[in-house]
Amino acid sequence: MDIIKSDFDDRCETIDHLHAHIEFMTLQPRSVTTVLILKSSLFVAIYNNIEATFFALFERIHKEV
Numbered sequence: 001m002d003i004i005k006s007d008f009d010d011r012c013e014t015i016d017h018l019h020a021h022i023e024f025m026t027l028q029p030r031s032v033t034t035v036l037i038l039k040s041s042l043f044v045a046i047y048n049n050i051e052a053t054f055f056a057l058f059e060r061i062h063k064e065v
Contacts, residue, residue, distance in 0.1 A: 004056045011049040018042050 022038045025031045 001060070004053065004060070007056070008049065008053050011045070011052070015042065015045050015049060018045060 018038065019042060022035060022042060025035050025038060
């Protein structure tokens with residue numbers, strides 16, 4: 001279980017870094033296209049984090065049953 005939590009925390013750290021970069025880029029002039037692409041990447045990263053965490057949890061439950 002600690003490995004699953006550790007992996008989740010690592011991915012959350014990456015997501016936080018990407019979010020901070022988006023906030024910085026939002027303040028820059030003429031960065032609308034770049035910000036939209038980065039926001040899309042952020043949503044994919046959030047989805048992947050949730051999916052990977054649940055997959056790991058279900059896999060562990062399956063192995064224990």
